[in-house]
Amino acid sequence: MLLAIDIGNTNVTFGVFDGDKIKTTWRVSTAIHRTADEYAHLMLSLMERQGVTAQQVNDVVVCSVVPPLLITFEQVCKSFLKKAPLIVEAGVKTGVRIDMDNPREVGPDRIVNAVAAHHLYGGPVIVIDMGTATTMDVVSKDGRYIGGAIAPGIAISTEALFTRTAVLPRIELSIPKKAIGRNTVAAMQSGIVFGYIGLIEGLILRIQSELEEKARVVATGGFASMAPQATSVIEIVNQDLTLIGLRLIYNMNRD
Numbered sequence: 001m002l003l004a005i006d007i008g009n010t011n012v013t014f015g016v017f018d019g020d021k022i023k024t025t026w027r028v029s030t031a032i033h034r035t036a037d038e039y040a041h042l043m044l045s046l047m048e049r050q051g052v053t054a055q056q057v058n059d060v061v062v063c064s065v066v067p068p069l070l071i072t073f074e075q076v077c078k079s080f081l082k083k084a085p086l087i088v089e090a091g092v093k094t095g096v097r098i099d100m101d102n103p104r105e106v107g108p109d110r111i112v113n114a115v116a117a118h119h120l121y122g123g124p125v126i127v128i129d130m131g132t133a134t135t136m137d138v139v140s141k142d143g144r145y146i147g148g149a150i151a152p153g154i155a156i157s158t159e160a161l162f163t164r165t166a167v168l169p170r171i172e173l174s175i176p177k178k179a180i181g182r183n184t185v186a187a188m189q190s191g192i193v194f195g196y197i198g199l200i201e202g203l204i205l206r207i208q209s210e211l212e213e214k215a216r217v218v219a220t221g222g223f224a225s226m227a228p229q230a231t232s233v234i235e236i237v238n239q240d241l242t243l244i245g246l247r248l249i250y251n252m253n254r255d
Contacts, residue, residue, distance in 0.1 A: 003057045003081070004246035005073060006109065007064035009132040010155070010222065014043060015243035016052050022240055024050040032068050036075040044080065060085035061250040063108045063242065086250055088112055093252045095119075099144045106145065107135075109242060114139045116245030117218050121236065124211055128200060128234065129242075130221035132156065136203055138215070149203050154196045154223050161188065173223075175230050197230045204233045 002017040008030060015025040026046045028039075044054060060077045062085045064070040070087065077085045086092070088108040094115050098106055109129070114137050117127045123141040128134065130153065137148040152160075154173065162170040171188050179194055181187030204217060219227060219234045220241040228234045238244075 001052065001056050001058055002247060002250060003060045004243045004250070005060065005062045005085070006112075006242045006246065007062065007066050007069050007073060008109065009065060011131075012039075012069070013243065014046070015240065015246075016047070016050070016057070017243075017247050020247070022243065024052065025240065025243065026050070030066060030069070032066065034072075036072050036079065039072060040076045040080040043076065054081050057081050057083065059083055059250065059254070061088070061246045062086070063088040063112050063246055065107050065109050086253055088246065088249055092249065094249055095143065095252055096139065097144045099140075099146045110135055110137045110148070111145060112242050112245035112249065113137060113220060114145045114245075115248050116238075116241045118143050119248055120238070120241075120244070121216050121218060124213060124215035126204060126207055126215045126217045127241070128204075128217065128219045128221075128224070128227075130154065130219060130223040130227065134196075134200070134221075136207065138207060138211070141213070149207070151199060151203075154192065157196065158192050161192065173226070175226065193226075193230065197227060200227065201231055201233050 004015045006013040010030055011027040012030055013027040016023045028042050060083045062073055077083050090104055094111055096115050100106055113127045113129055117125045118139045123139050125139050127137045132153045134151045134153050138146050140146050161168055171185050175193055176186055176189040179190050181190045217234050218236045220238055224237045228237060
């Protein structure tokens with residue numbers, strides 16, 4: 001079995017693949033100060049609950065946007081799984097050409113998502129990752145990563161509105177029935193959720209016009225399940241996109 005680990009700013013997501021099929025996935029909150037022992041205890045306990053033992057893990061592939069935790073998880077893999085993980089970084093084969101001014105600036109998670117989206121859905125394709133940040137990544141028809149956009153995530157925007165104002169409350173994120181809020185909470189939900197959807201729709205419209213051909217739109221990330229209820233521009237939601245991309249990259253690089 002292959003263990004895929006996606007270390008994000010908010011959550012660490014794990015997936016165990018049995019061949020090409022995902023057997024189980026789970027996620028824990030990202031905590032920079034959590035030790036390798038603590039992460040190993042969490043990971044092994046969750047694996048055991050799903051009927052997966054450390055001995056069944058044949059290899060590990062890791063993608064991280066939190067540099068300090070990359071060292072931590074290397075230690076977890078080597079000490080507790082007895083495996084040296086494949087880390088998605090410069091020099092690793094991805095099958096996607098990065099057509100950017102400075103390819104090394106592109107986050108590994110964005111490349112992993114691009115690999116998975118192009119493999120599953122062809123190109124051109126636009127990947128929206130709705131996590132801590134909202135990223136949009138564009139892959140051409142011939143599989144080139146040609147750029148994208150980065151905006152604050154909906155959770156960051158919500159928290160900023162609460163922490164940087166004197167009287168506005170912290171609210172639950174849900175899709176309001178109307179854009180005209182009749183109370184403060186409804187008005188905040190309208191501004192945040194519909195404003196966020198408007199950001200996505202506006203960027204997709206601009207990207208589509210610059211491509212000059214219709215691209216499929218795929219969403220992933222923590223808030224991806226919410227957006228299709230409020231907009232028709234998102235065609236596909238795949239919460240396992242990053243894990244699938246990690247498996248594909250592992251297959252390209254294994255001996």
